[in-house]
Amino acid sequence: MRAWWQRFVTAVQSVMFRLRRRGTQGSAGRHAGSVSSQSFGQQSEQLAERYLQRRGYTIMHRNYRVTQGEIDLVAQDGDTVVFVEVKARRNSSFGSPVLAVDARKQQRLTKAARHYLHRFHLGNRSCRFDVVSITQDASHDPNIELIQNAFELGES
Amino acid sequence: MTSLAAVEPDGFFEAEATVRGFRRIAGIDEAGRGPLAGPVVAAAVVLPRQKVFPGLKDSKCLSPSERNRLFAEISDQARDVSVGHADAEEIDEIGIVPATRKAMGRAVRGLSSPPDYLLIDAVPLPEMGIAHRAIVKGDLLSRSIAAASVIAKVTRDRLMAELHDRYPQYNFLAHKGYGTREHLTLLDQFGPCDVHRRCFRPISEMTFPRLDTPTQ
Numbered sequence A: 001m002r003a004w005w006q007r008f009v010t011a012v013q014s015v016m017f018r019l020r021r022r023g024t025q026g027s028a029g030r031h032a033g034s035v036s037s038q039s040f041g042q043q044s045e046q047l048a049e050r051y052l053q054r055r056g057y058t059i060m061h062r063n064y065r066v067t068q069g070e071i072d073l074v075a076q077d078g079d080t081v082v083f084v085e086v087k088a089r090r091n092s093s094f095g096s097p098v099l100a101v102d103a104r105k106q107q108r109l110t111k112a113a114r115h116y117l118h119r120f121h122l123g124n125r126s127c128r129f130d131v132v133s134i135t136q137d138a139s140h141d142p143n144i145e146l147i148q149n150a151f152e153l154g155e156s
Numbered sequence B: 001m002t003s004l005a006a007v008e009p010d011g012f013f014e015a016e017a018t019v020r021g022f023r024r025i026a027g028i029d030e031a032g033r034g035p036l037a038g039p040v041v042a043a044a045v046v047l048p049r050q051k052v053f054p055g056l057k058d059s060k061c062l063s064p065s066e067r068n069r070l071f072a073e074i075s076d077q078a079r080d081v082s083v084g085h086a087d088a089e090e091i092d093e094i095g096i097v098p099a100t101r102k103a104m105g106r107a108v109r110g111l112s113s114p115p116d117y118l119l120i121d122a123v124p125l126p127e128m129g130i131a132h133r134a135i136v137k138g139d140l141l142s143r144s145i146a147a148a149s150v151i152a153k154v155t156r157d158r159l160m161a162e163l164h165d166r167y168p169q170y171n172f173l174a175h176k177g178y179g180t181r182e183h184l185t186l187l188d189q190f191g192p193c194d195v196h197r198r199c200f201r202p203i204s205e206m207t208f209p210r211l212d213t214p215t216q
Helices: A004-018 A040-054 A103-119 B012-019 B064-077 B088-094 B096-109 B143-166 B181-190 B203-207
Strands: A058-066 A069-077 A080-089 A127-135 A143-151 B025-031 B040-046 B080-086 B117-121 B131-135
Touching (some): A004 B064, A040 A069, A080 A103, A103 A127, B012 B117, B025 B096, B025 B143
Parallel strands (some): A080 A127, B025 B117
Antiparallel strands (some): A127 A143, B025 B040
16 A cells, blocks of 8 residues: 555656656657647657668757757767757658758857857767658658758857 | 744634634645745644644754654644645746745635634635735744644655655655755766756756757
């Protein structure tokens, strides 16, 4: 017979972790309801994360945001720090989502990456930028593509 | 004026309420308002009239073993005990003070039958629609509130011990989410997890140095 406080503790934990909590957007709002009410972007980010884990990456940080930029995922691949941009599209006819990472976005990524490396004292590690591109045509499961070293750490 | 540390909680406010005709008096207190992580937990305790718990003081003045002993005794001997909580996500959404009041409301509603009078530590709760008295430093002055503070603190500590299993890197077992030097160092090293309160500094400065929320 479990003590009453044990039942409370278990109940609190099941409430906390029942919904996939706020790991994705970084907003403080509550996500009511089930996974299906998540936005397409959030689902894509989760999919990308799981894919990278299957590829052997260790996820270190989600949604790293600073004033000058933001990074969707920071991960570790062996000894390398990888800054991952997740690009999701519903329709493949506009070209691969990789092309959507334009110069301005690259700059923002670079700035955020420098901030991250400095903040977590990783300046001596090698790093690179990857892009995970997710294409979701309604008719089939999403295509996932990983482009490693999609661009070089810029000169900002 | 005697220092408040020397005062032990007694049944004065309970007796006063009894004289005024109230029959079910609940003491309410919370634990975990200050930490950077984890929920805030509130407890509501209805004590038997005249019952004295030897050694009962406010939870902060008790050793862990004394607290555990009193927790068992109060759970066993009280007429009614209930706990409520508000988790970190709620705290981020509405703020720590409203979240604490919500937790207290949940604790009261969890009692097996509704009390007719509340003795609350420091926080008035008019929205409950129950006659009550909010007493600053109530956990030092009222036996029922002191009992609630023990229940809340021990329950929360046990909850943090379980969260330690899920997030061992922060050592919640030792500091229960409070901002000790150890916790701050580990927080710096690993970044925050789902049970950290993002509206609390230093977490708000770590991940979201500007607090506006970008939309997708």
